[in-house]
Amino acid sequence: DGGITQSPKYLFRKEGQNVTLSCEQNLNHDAMYWYRQDPGQGLRLIYYSQIVNDFQKGDIAEGYSVSREKKESFPLTVTSAQKNPTAFYLCASSLQGSTDTQYFGPGTRLTVL
């Protein structure tokens, strides 16, 4: 059963802690993306990667970091430098780039306590 999985579904973090959100896809897609969604804000791009071992900053990369060591995995770390991390985080993948449909995972809701 192909698709994108994100874990955990809910995540709670204390202030000052780094947390890592998992994103895995078995669609054999080259490109992967991380978005943040806040109420009324739509999707804002954090980072994206078009090939393994390469990634680019999106519009709101400050306070986040990513790695792309394997084609199927694109973890996102929310660092303590991110001042307002409480949000819904969505991972997506596409076959190659922006011309291809992006398929989204179910999302991770991060709450800072």
Place this chain on the structure above:
Amino acid sequence: QKEVEQDPGPLSVPEGAIVSLNCTYSNSAFQYFMWYRQYSRKGPELLMYTYSSGNKEDGRFTAQVDKSSKYISLFIRDSQPSDSATYLCAGGSTLGRLYFGRGTQLTVWP
């Protein structure tokens, strides 16, 4: 100016109504346009994909792109309560990423 502008609504219509959702974009290089539907607390799912200008129809859904006015539309005929969701428009060129609108929240009441 944002790359893609979308009125967030909310929009509330009775069952059976025709719904019109609209976006504008500013980047003339955009050639690919998508509409996604997102149910509450779920990931978005692709509804329509169009290339360049023109119409595309899929069941009760019709997507229109007018590149001359940089206008994107989604029409839903015979709307159903199950259509209640947030609808996101997006545009992109060949340069590696999509730009999304803020999303329009739609409620279809029985």
